[in-house]
Amino acid sequence: MTDSPADSNVYRHAGFIAFLTARLVAVFATQVQAVVVAWQVYDLTRAPMALAYVGLAQFLPMLVLLLPAGDLIDRFSRKPILAASWAAGTVCSALLWWLAGHGAAGVDGIYAVLVLFGCSRAFSAPALSSLLPQIVPRGQLAQAVAANGMIMRMATIGGPFLGGVLYAVGGARLAYAVCMACFALGTLLLARVAVDHAAPIGPALGSMFQRFGAGIRFIRSRPIILGTISLDLFAVLLGGVVALLPIYAQEVLHVGPQGLGALRSAMAIGEVGAGLYLSMRPFDHRVGRTMFAAVAVFGLANLVFSLSTVFALSFAALMVAGAADMVSVYIRGALVQFSTPDEMRGRVNAVNMLFIGSSNELGEFRAGTSAAWVGAVPAAVLGGLCTLGVVGLWARLFPTLRRVDKFEEAA
Template sequence: MTLADQSAGVVTDGARLLLRHPPYLYYIVSRSFSRFASQIAAVAVGWQIYDLTGSAFQLGMVGLAQFVPMLALVFVAGHIADRYDRRRVVQICQLLQGLTAILLAWGTYAGWITVPQIFVALVLIGAATAFEAPAGSALLPGVVPEGHLQKATALSTGVFQVAMICGPALGGIAYALSPSTPYVLMAAFWLIGGLLNSAIKLAREVAVKDPPSLRTLFAGVGFVRSNPAILGTISLDLFAVLLGGATALLPIYARDILQTGPWGLGLMRAAPAVGALLTTVVLTRYSINRRVGMRMFQAVIIFGLATAVFAVSQWLWLSVAALAVLGAADTVSVVIRFSLVQLATPDDMRGRVGAVNYLFINTSNQLGQFESGVTAALFGTVPAALIGGLGTVAIALLWMRLFPTLRNVERLE
């Protein structure tokens, strides 16, 4: 069989999964529109804030304005995802985000928008995202046929990687046309995503019947603490991303170490997403069916080693290759981790457990960039990236000993 035949077979497998299961088709298209809108927002809002203020501090506040409501609302959002119809929760969040984008488009086009008003809009978008994320992740197992969660997760991850690659470029092109254009696109994408959610049909719905209380609100934390496999999985991701955040240092590598300029920076930023996308294409056809716990640890170790290679590389081609391997290994880890957590969690707990997972992921991403910046300032850029990569390997080896239950997971069932 030729490489073209194999590629066609992979695409056919993915298309067959979508076409045979309309609920998954509606789900993935709806979530993809949301992801594209979020990526467009990251470019458009950042550029507009800097254009209006010229302040690096105000630019840094863009991320904080979305992170704080997520941090404040995540446990409530997880409880809501388990208590009410998850499709409607996601739909309401997307509609709210779409209406907020319409206001941003109108204010930008008419010229009355101010910086404080943009930050209020960001807080609203961040709050909606805090509710959308756990409800959306908890919804996935209910829209795929039994036994296909791993492939569905891989395919969803691949589509989201496309959004991460193409979304910022689309936002930049739209902003070049006019500052209000990206907001129009965001509004259209979120509103279309919300409408598609209404077409999702579930075989059954599960909702928490207990009255709201602090116990039910934080039940996800208790469930994670009492389940070694889930605790090990979520905490491994937290520390691995926290230490392995070398991508935050890419501008320094591009300018001062590899001396490639903006084009090299763009190439390096795209490399992890390209590696991840290629890996998801493979995983949509070939599932990991044996020793999945060990495979996850191996993927994290490869992630750390690839980070270390990138840290000491003096050649652009080697740096790009290392970043592509890093993205590929991270995708294997993500697919196994997400599938394991979802399958090990009862359906009526998935929203609250997903909220804990979402909190860990976002905290590690934010703090990982901070950690990389601090260690680079203290020890230098190359030592900081190298320490992060080797630290990720050490964490994976330590977690293998601390969580033997996770290490010995044989299959995703």
């Protein structure tokens, strides 16, 4: 059954609007917390390796909890799992608020809290992606993916900028108090989300290891899924510059915490602009080639940023990188959703989120380590070049992905 013209716009679904609102405040809290933790830790230690440990502390729990998270999300209702993970985020922000009064003595405690936060994200990230197809009909899924990505990027504009301002005005404790309130609000708003397109949950067959093994075999049998998620992993893992922004803000561009917040927001501004366009005019033609082109532009923009010593040029380069990343995220998200049956979304999205977490948190560890070894600027330049190399290699390794024309072909 198809949607009537009156219902063709995804924004007409009350459940989807409630979902976007809840996610907006939760991602807002995550972004504020990320910029404040990075600035606070570097301000207390002045050590690039300290930033590396910030990423590693959040990645390792995601790696350990990959198997149970994906299995639970496929076996039980996804909304309560998401609510519990956001409630855990509220607790983490409260603990960071308490530790902020301990100065350098609280850095080890911050790492411990980030481990707990990584545990909550191991469940929240795949639950979010798996819940979306249960809220909107399949015909509106691509538009919902674009709108969802745009809303998330809106939070990443205001979050880092406000995080820098809050840190400058009231210190870390004020920023963490705002994060705590936002996580709590997101948890409450989630109760208003209507799940109208959820398929019945079937009986669990075999052990948890056997069920997760079935998910891994499914991914390996689908070159479109495997190529899509692994391209994101290696492109951002090797080429991301977000972890180096505190160093660039202080030592290359010579701006304060407000400048750091602006740099963190620059990518999000580009992402929101591209996401707004895609949510209003989603495309469904030559999606494979477009995705590879977008990742290449992402690498080139990061390369420009790495060599820039002018704040305006650095800001513009990050905006371009953000817009290119949004196009890639839109295509990747839609391809994975169209390629995966509902009963396997939890396991597939858990692996996908692990890859995304690897590219982000483990990428922060890579960037921090490289900066400690060779310096921030050489590490960033090398990362941009590696991203371009990954694009060329993946285009040869996954020709099926490169030739995908329409999203429905991924099914």
